Amino acid sequence: MAAIQITNVKKRYQSLQALGGVSLTIEEGEFFGLLGPNGAGKTTLISIIAGLNRPDSGNVTIHGHDVVSDYRAARRNLGVVPQELVFDPFFTVRETLRMQSGYYGLKNNDKWIDEVMENLDLTSKADTNMRALSGGMKRRVLVAQALVHKPPVIVLDEPTAGVDVELRQTLWRFISRLNREGHTVVLTTHYLEEAQEQCNRIAMLKLGQVVALDTTSALIKRIAGSQLLVQLSSGSLPEALQHLVLHADGGKFALRVNEYADVEPILASLRQAGTVIEDMQLQQADLEDVFLQIMDSKVSANGFNVYADEYNAGGVK
16 A cells, blocks of 8 residues: 555646646655655645645545545644744643644653654753744754654655754654654655655656656666766857756856766867867766756656646746
8 A cells, every 4th residue: 555645636726727637656665755846836735645735636545545535544644844833832842742642632642752852852942932942943843743643654845944954964863764664754855965865766846747756866867867067268168069068157067978988079079169178077967967957848757748838837836
């Protein structure tokens, strides 16, 4: 049974098509990345998974429980860390987590609450009022609230946005441990290095559609390959090499190469054009390179066509 099964989910806000038929299967125990630019539909999809929004059509199940018709069981199996800092200013950290336990009918949950607080470095703040915490500490409490009922599926929506390095390291150690113990983790983040390091498999959304879906390593190898970084001291990049440009910054160019044998023809073309190379480096592409290529393309990595004129990217959630 899949941890999360998303089947042809569509959602429209008046004239804006936020999701245009998204289908995904996230298996139990996966560390899954859901990536996309602002306006891609990630937040809308997470809201539907969490039961905060309803799709116009299609359905979502969590461990076989439909998020609409069997919402109680679905929500018991799910913990969501939202982007926004939402908290009750009148309670301490421990009281907040005890109340969250009560929402799920859990009694005598202090042992697990203590363990969660210890792993998120919240123990010293257990009796501190929520309004007295820093932004980073409040975000730790949000993570603790999502985990307080030991959900088998954890959704992290931009969990490290605007937080310090210490919190990131603390959070990833704990989440990685939970994943090793069998919890399914779904991550959305704009920190692509985190997604590359943590996620086994990644889906990319663009304008409400899945435009790439594969293992992280396969996406990097299949889509971006390697890069030849060249910095020119004089001359310009020949027209014959323009189709290889992944990105450019002044006289610096990143050119796609699939194998070492591709380097010599590039150098020959530069010599023939009289272009002088100041610096050159061959390096393996990363997830950011893949992301930029796919988002700049009209055709996805899986062959789905993206018709931009059917969407208003600025208004999609």
